Amino acid sequence: MRIADRLQQNLTIALDTLRAGKIRSALTILGVVIGVATVMAMAAIVAGIREQIVHTIEIAGPTTFYVIKYFSQSPVNPDRLPREVRIRPDLLPAEAERVATLPEIAYSAIWAQVFGRVEFGGARTQPMAFMAADDRYTEIQGGELVDGRWFTRAELASGGAVAVIDQDVARKLFGRISPIDRTVRLGGRPALVIGVYAPPENIFAPQGQQVGAIIPYLMAEHQFQIDKVNALWIAVKPRPGITVGEAQDAVTVAMREMRSLRPGEKSSFDMITQDQILDTFNKITGVFFLVMIALSGVALMVGGIGVMAIMMVSVTSRTREIGVRKALGATNQDILLQFLVEAATLTGIGGVIGIIVGLGMGKVVTLAMSINAAPPLGLTLIAVGVSVTIGVAFGLLPALRAARLDPIEALRYE
Secondary structure, three states, X not given: OOHHHHHHHHHXXXXXXXXXXXXXXXXXXXXXXXXXXXXXHHHHHHHHHHHHHHHHHHHHOOOOEEEEOOOOOOOOOOOOOOHHHHOOOOXXXXXXXXXXXXXXXXXXXXXXXXXXXXXXXXXXXXXXXEEEEOOOHHHHHOOEEEEEOOOOHHHHHHOOOEEEEEHHXXXXXXXXXXXXXXXXXXXXXXXXXXXXXXXXOOOOOOOOOOEEEEEEHHHHHHHOOOOOOOOEEEEEEEOOOOOHHHHHHHHHHHHHHHOOOOOOOOOOOEEEEHHHHHHHHHHHHHHHHHHHHHHHHHHHHHHHHHHHHHHHHHHHHOHHHHHHHHHOOOOHHHHHHXXXXXXXXXXXXXXXXXXXXXXXXXXXXXXXXXXXXXXXXXXXHHHHHHHHHHHHHHHHHHHHHHHOOOHHHHHHOO
16 A cells, blocks of 8 residues: 555544544643644744834834944833943933034934823823934934924924824824814923824834824923933934945044043943844844743643643553454554554644634734734744644654554453
8 A cells, every 4th residue: 555545544544533532632732732822923923023123124224323322132220220321421412413514424313212191182192102303303214294394493492392293193182183283292291283294104113102292302301301321312324325334433433532532441322223223122032932932842742741641542442443453454554653643633733723823813912013914934834843743753652552562462452
């Protein structure tokens, strides 16, 4: 008999056996389903977030970089700053203005981020971010002004209480009424709405991190408490034809001169490029993903042990059946293959169900976070392969036990 025919015959036997014990089979594959579903859900979420981060970086441009007070892969507590952070001076608007005059630089401005609710007429949003920037905000973040205007030079210079609000915020608070020239409250501070901004599609903005309004930097400095370690930076964009390295060298020289740093002294500021931002994100999500794989691996191991236990019970309960098959000419190899195919089928079904559940969970979470996530097709194939391999590995011992049964003793078994 050809191998393909033998496999098909054993697969039919395996499916009949699984149908005969539905509850037992369902409980057996549960561990496999949980493990595979966890991996697939996390893969979909991480892939979706990474795609949005990359998209945001593409909007800003691969050459854009940022001068910051202190670079750390996780935010530092502003109330308990390490000494190496405390001794560093805060970034100043004058430093951004000086960098902007460099021949290698096309754009430089100091930006900050503060948080609060947007309120109007008794309606209010969830807490969201307010970006303190200037009228060239879209050159770095993308998007477009869909109504009204940007800040005037006088408003930027004085820190005028004006704001360009997000179009979704405008719809929520004003409905069909135009928000232009109406006063809202940003984190409890009054501000006149002068424009409505539409962010670029698919920008990475989970709930709670949406940019609800853009305000002049000096308004934030005068009216808000700015975290000058984690939420204050100078955005820098080199001129066309200038590499990131060349621009960073020019900015480093200018910053060190302004801070009167001597040769050999360590710089009292840091710089971070788009590649570093993506690398930091990959490290954070990589650790998170490894933890999830470890947890799902435990679930898969439990599922595999369950498969072994059930297959051992199955061998015992079907001892007479095995004796009959051997008496009719089945070889040890035939019996071994029968039980291996049964174990692989059990975990394979669990893997397929786990993939469907995991992708569904990932889709729900990414939709809730406003993230577009493509199904990780490569990982899907790997998940099926791993689940089948677990079935074969943990089904091997029961299959060997079945194959080694003496046919005479098996026929006498009651």
